[in-house]
Amino acid sequence: MTVTEYATADGLPGAYWSADPADPRSSRAWLTANRWPEDGVRFLEIPGAGAACAVRTQDHHSGFPRMNCTDVAAGTGRDVEQSEADLARARTEGLHQLNVCALGYGQSVFPARGARFDADALLTALEEYAHRQGRLLTFLHLDADDPVLPSLRRRGWSVGVTDHYYRIADVGPDEAAYLAGFSAHRRSRLRRELASLAQAGASAEIHRGAEVTDRIQQEVAHLEACSDEKHGIPGDPARLLRVNEGLRHAFGSRYCVALVRDRHGNAVASSTALLGTRDVLPRMVGLGPGSKEIGAYFHVAYHLMARLARDSAARGVLLSTGTATAKLHRGATASPLLSAVPPAARAHAALLRRTDAAFASREAR
Incomplete structure (x- = not known):
């Protein structure tokens, strides 16, 4: 299946974007302008799947930890305890990554208007694309209703909560x-x-x-x-x-x-x-x-x-992730962000299970 890479969202056809989006993070303007030279973000179009997506390459665990699947799965910066041995195994497993994620924790998969969105075709194309590059494919910071999640679960991917996003509704x-x-x-x-x-x-x-x-x-x-x-x-x-x-x-x-x-x-x-x-x-x-x-x-x-x-x-204000107390005290509510790693990424799956359990334990208090 054809996968076309673009350096910026501007190269993609207009069918992937709403002219007047409810959430600014899903606009082409945001995905084009909210950039810096070292961010590692690219955009892939898979016409056969009726979708495009934002991806970020990661090598040798350099750069922003919230866009690194190892740090995200481990709950780094979110007070999740992980063993050094498990972290070391995951760092080796994830030395070269292709992470489906967008800057600002927004939408990262963009179905095209007027086309049938095929999540399984999208995943197959991305798996082949990542394999050719020798990279570990993951999905980071997905909303709970993201259209790719059912397909990820059917394919045996590990899925878990890795953060919360806060919004005054x-x-x-x-x-x-x-x-x-x-x-x-x-x-x-x-x-x-x-x-x-x-x-x-x-x-x-x-x-x-x-x-x-x-x-x-x-x-x-x-x-x-x-x-x-x-x-x-x-x-x-x-x-x-x-x-x-x-x-x-x-x-x-x-x-x-x-x-x-x-x-x-x-x-x-x-x-x-x-x-x-x-x-x-x-x-x-x-x-x-x-x-x-x-x-x-x-x-x-x-x-x-x-x-x-x-x-x-x-109506609302998007407050991103991070420290909860100040946001909750001013009327925000928390929504889970989920991340997913493939069945072969056993070291990352172990980290992800522990992080998901830590978030579940906090919610139960």
């Missing part, structure tokens, strides 16, 4: 309606949080499309570089500016920036965001000096995103 028509959904204690705490900027003499802004000036883009790149530095990543404002400029160009009026300025007018916190017809997708939070003292993080990460959703007729 409904921000309400206004702030009062949003707050009404919380307990009295939590509502009181959120009201104090919402008042923190005014008490500090700070201000909040949301800019959309053409309102996002070059100066604002420079401010955002500086703040995002500060955040990278805090996480042990070399801050590179020029690289971050290139990504944000790509998103601004690709999304147009659906590209947004939220800013918090201190009492002197200096930008101390930011969030870039993209609008879908159903959800707002915050891409990255930037935090500079002075942001912590005024509680700016909670505004750019949550409250301004909720305001943006209300103002744009969206």
